[in-house]
Amino acid sequence: MLTIATGNKAVAAAVREIKPDVVAAYPITPQTEIVEQIAEYVTSGELDSRYIPVESEHSAMAACIGASVTGARSFTATSSHGLFYMHEMVNWAAGGRLPIVMANVNRALGPGWNVWAEHTDSLQERDTGWLQVYVSTVQEAYDATLMAFRIAEHHDVLLPVMINLDGFTLSHIMQSLETVDPGDFVPPINLPHAIDTASPRGYGTLTGPNDYFRFRWDMERSMRDSVAVIRETEDEFARRFGRRYGFTENYRCEDADVVVVSMGTLGKEAEVAVDQLRREGMKAGAMRLRWLRPFPDLDLSDRDVVVIDRDYSFGFGGVLAQSLKAKCGVDPFSVIAGLGGQEVTYDDIASFVRDRRIGEEHWFGVSD
Amino acid sequence: MYEIRIHSRGGQGGVTAARLLALAAFRDGKHATACPFYGAERRGAPVVSFVRIDDHPIRVYSQIRSPDLVVVLDSSVMETVDVLQGLKEDGTVLINATHGTDVGGYRTYSIDLTGIALRENLVVAGSPILNTPVLGALAKMGIVSVESVTSAISEMFSDERNVKAARAAFQELVI
Amino acid sequence: MTEIPKEEYILKCTSACAGCSSSLILRYVLKAAGEDTVLVIPACCTSVIQGIYPNTAMNVPIYNVAFAAAAACASGMSEAFAKAKKKTNVIVYAGDGGTVDIGIQALSGAFERNTNFLYICYDNEAYGNTGMQRSGSTPTGARTTTTPGGKMHAKKDLAGIVAAHNPPYLATACSAYPKDLFSKVKKALSIQGPKFIHVLAPCPPGWRYPSEQTIEVGKLAVKSGMWILYEREYGKVTINGPSKAAMIKPIPIEDYLSVQGRFRGITREAVDMLKSQAEKTAKHLKLEEEGIC
Numbered sequence: 001m002l003t004i005a006t007g008n009k010a011v012a013a014a015v016r017e018i019k020p021d022v023v024a025a026y027p028i029t030p031q032t033e034i035v036e037q038i039a040e041y042v043t044s045g046e047l048d049s050r051y052i053p054v055e056s057e058h059s060a061m062a063a064c065i066g067a068s069v070t071g072a073r074s075f076t077a078t079s080s081h082g083l084f085y086m087h088e089m090v091n092w093a094a095g096g097r098l099p100i101v102m103a104n105v106n107r108a109l110g111p112g113w114n115v116w117a118e119h120t121d122s123l124q125e126r127d128t129g130w131l132q133v134y135v136s137t138v139q140e141a142y143d144a145t146l147m148a149f150r151i152a153e154h155h156d157v158l159l160p161v162m163i164n165l166d167g168f169t170l171s172h173i174m175q176s177l178e179t180v181d182p183g184d185f186v187p188p189i190n191l192p193h194a195i196d197t198a199s200p201r202g203y204g205t206l207t208g209p210n211d212y213f214r215f216r217w218d219m220e221r222s223m224r225d226s227v228a229v230i231r232e233t234e235d236e237f238a239r240r241f242g243r244r245y246g247f248t249e250n251y252r253c254e255d256a257d258v259v260v261v262s263m264g265t266l267g268k269e270a271e272v273a274v275d276q277l278r279r280e281g282m283k284a285g286a287m288r289l290r291w292l293r294p295f296p297d298l299d300l301s302d303r304d305v306v307v308i309d310r311d312y313s314f315g316f317g318g319v320l321a322q323s324l325k326a327k328c329g330v331d332p333f334s335v336i337a338g339l340g341g342q343e344v345t346y347d348d349i350a351s352f353v354r355d356r357r358i359g360e361e362h363w364f365g366v367s368d
Numbered sequence: 369m370y371e372i373r374i375h376s377r378g379g380q381g382g383v384t385a386a387r388l389l390a391l392a393a394f395r396d397g398k399h400a401t402a403c404p405f406y407g408a409e410r411r412g413a414p415v416v417s418f419v420r421i422d423d424h425p426i427r428v429y430s431q432i433r434s435p436d437l438v439v440v441l442d443s444s445v446m447e448t449v450d451v452l453q454g455l456k457e458d459g460t461v462l463i464n465a466t467h468g469t470d471v472g473g474y475r476t477y478s479i480d481l482t483g484i485a486l487r488e489n490l491v492v493a494g495s496p497i498l499n500t501p502v503l504g505a506l507a508k509m510g511i512v513s514v515e516s517v518t519s520a521i522s523e524m525f526s527d528e529r530n531v532k533a534a535r536a537a538f539q540e541l542v543i
Numbered sequence: 544m545t546e547i548p549k550e551e552y553i554l555k556c557t558s559a560c561a562g563c564s565s566s567l568i569l570r571y572v573l574k575a576a577g578e579d580t581v582l583v584i585p586a587c588c589t590s591v592i593q594g595i596y597p598n599t600a601m602n603v604p605i606y607n608v609a610f611a612a613a614a615a616c617a618s619g620m621s622e623a624f625a626k627a628k629k630k631t632n633v634i635v636y637a638g639d640g641g642t643v644d645i646g647i648q649a650l651s652g653a654f655e656r657n658t659n660f661l662y663i664c665y666d667n668e669a670y671g672n673t674g675m676q677r678s679g680s681t682p683t684g685a686r687t688t689t690t691p692g693g694k695m696h697a698k699k700d701l702a703g704i705v706a707a708h709n710p711p712y713l714a715t716a717c718s719a720y721p722k723d724l725f726s727k728v729k730k731a732l733s734i735q736g737p738k739f740i741h742v743l744a745p746c747p748p749g750w751r752y753p754s755e756q757t758i759e760v761g762k763l764a765v766k767s768g769m770w771i772l773y774e775r776e777y778g779k780v781t782i783n784g785p786s787k788a789a790m791i792k793p794i795p796i797e798d799y800l801s802v803q804g805r806f807r808g809i810t811r812e813a814v815d816m817l818k819s820q821a822e823k824t825a826k827h828l829k830l831e832e833e834g835i836c
Binding site for chain 3: 026027028029032035036039040043044053055056057081085110111112113
């Protein structure tokens with residue numbers, strides 16, 4: 001069905017399609033519409049889920065964990081401070097090998113209170129063992145949510161998946177949306193280690209160093225195996241529903257002399273900047289990174305790279321820039337922009353490219 | 369691309385007006401995006417919403433800097449907000465007012481949306497609802513079709529008075 | 544008759560909604576507390592009402608803190624002031640969300656440790672700042688954005704929970720009775736240890752009534768017995784005047800519910816539940832006041 005919806009409503013609609021058994025969530029700006037819409041679906045009977053209006057985000061993830069380990073499909077959504085309040089349990093979900101799906105609406109951290117888009121929140125969770133995807137359109141938010149469940153629940157993965165959408169800039173913007181009937185695209189959940197009173201086991205019991213080490217290695221192996229599962233899932237999605245994504249979305253990169261790398265809605269704005277630069281005679285391209293975990297193999301050789309980080313790791317650098325340096329051997333022009341919802345236009349992005357200084361870091365809008 | 373900026377106060381339905389407009393444009397077969405700019409979201413505080421309408425997919429997310437049209441649902445916001453900022457030279461203003469006002473030298477359309485809302489008894493918790501009647505005015509201006517306006521309003525609201533108010537505004541606005 | 548000081552600590556141009564109870568409450572709280580006061584404010588409407596950087600609409604220091612942390616933060620502050628032998632009032636000013644749900648762990652801990660501070664919860668019975676989602680303090684039958692069909696569960700007995708910690712002073716108040724609130728804050732601040740004031744805060748956008756009716760709605764709450772004004776000093780209960788009068792001659796609870804859009808469509812069953820709960824609370828308080836239980 002073709003309609004128009006906000007990013008938040010698109011996520012809620014996808015959740016309605018996937019029919020989780022349990023939704024446990026706590027409201028936080030700018031995620032609130034997700035939980036409100038789900039509450040409406042449940043109240044109207046459109047969605048037959050057990051909805052738990054928990055008293056905090058720590059409890060939201062704890063409740064999802066409790067539900068998930070019984071073999072139930074569970075979902076939650078949060079943002080920024082809420083994500084950080086559940087940080088302990090976010091780690092627990094991954095370590096517990098539970099295929100929980102969570103939508104995170106990217107928002108800056110206080111103090112001072114700031115509700116606008118920034119990626120630092122989810123990026124600070126990048127070490128947890130969760131898979132992470134960053135979306136840039138309402139349609140993509142919907143599609144990624146559908147795919148997230150299939151990927152998480154795949155027996156080669158069994159790790160939780162976080163879908164990230166920019167606060168307000170995507171969560172609250174209205175764009176066209178095609179909703180689908182997923183059919184059996186996401187098969188019924190079948191958790192191998194679900195609680196079974198006929199075959200009782202201890203979960204997460206006291207574990208010695210060597211065994212613990214092996215569990216962590218198991219997680220990493222699954223994270224590596226998830227690459228093939230993501231690929232296969234996205235292939236199947238394209239086959240059934242006609243839309244294809246990928247680990248990155250590349251725009252005019254094939255013959256580009258300079259590529260702008262970013263995540264989220266900036267990735268789309270960057271395409272407009274690229275068109276402008278191309279009209280000026282520059283061979284520019286835009287690469288929007290979608291999957292941050294597992295971090296993909298990127299080919300950025302033989303071209304200048306401009307990275308826009310909507311985040312920062314104090315005393316170190318932009319997370320994306322540092323990741324590209326470490327994993328891809330590039331020496332980018334690292335731009336820090338968009339923190340706290342700072343406005344970044346296609347004109348700004350074009351000027352980052354025009355005025356690039358390879359190997360340097362530039363904080364947009366403040367003097368060095 | 370046609371860019372519209374809507375000024376109102378929290379609780380008057382300015383954000384919903386933007387969404388309705390985008391939905392109507394979508395039903396017209398166009399690409400459309402609508403986004404509120406959230407300051408402190410308080411009842412009575414000034415609120416700004418943006419709508420972009422285009423024949424091609426819209427990839428811009430940054431705020432509208434040079435709107436083609438500025439809509440002012442509550443003229444009292446003009447005391448603290450520069451509603452004309454960035455308006456294109458040949459841009460247009462649509463203002464909720466009881467009499468014709470020439471705003472800043474731009475081509476201005478005035479319509480008494482509050483009066484229409486009150487006449488249709490379209491009032492919620494003491495506030496007249498302006499977001500549905502304004503769609504009728506926008507249809508009269510040719511931004512969206514009146515058929516898509518009625519269909520969009522009916523999709524979002526079950527109360528018949530909303531469509532009636534939109535139709536009344538469509539009739540009343542003098543182009 | 545209590546003399547209310549003229550000095551204003553809330554400056555003009557807050558970001559409050561028209562008809563906001565919180566601004567009214569805080570105005571009288573600060574008049575009672577005076578200049579040597581720090582407010583600790585977790586995420587809530589008042590976080591935004593203060594205004595936006597670089598301005599603040601309040602003429603006392605405010606420490607804004609994460610949602611769950613107010614009472615814990617206040618604990619630290621109170622201990623630090625005590626060590627420095629300062630008499631500065633430490634007042635947590637929090638909504639119901641940050642008190643009864645996500646903030647309850649910190650609240651309980653601070654009271655159990657006998658922290659010297661005043662905790663004021665202004666209760667608009669929902670998560671107001673994020674758009675009126677339900678809280679543990681939302682009453683039965685109330686519509687919120689996460690209880691579109693009306694809340695099924697009962698309102699948490701916050702005063703009862705706090706009373707279980709045996710604080711030296713616990714009181715209820717309502718934004719419609721500012722003088723009563725003023726004198727309760729004054730009394731509380733004259734006592735050492737953890738003090739709690741639970742203030743009913745009618746909220747125009749949340750409860751869905753016209754902005755100018757905030758005082759009237761607050762009075763209906765008290766006159767109908769849905770909100771009881773009382774004090775608990777070292778466990779001894781005193782029911783205040785307006786509620787004493789309401790117990791003798793209450794107005795129908797329906798008069799209170801019908802002026803609020805959030806109770807539209809409330810079932811007979813839910814109304815009866817609200818009624819019987821209110822009657823039970825009143826009965827129990829009366830017995831306590833008489834010293835019978």
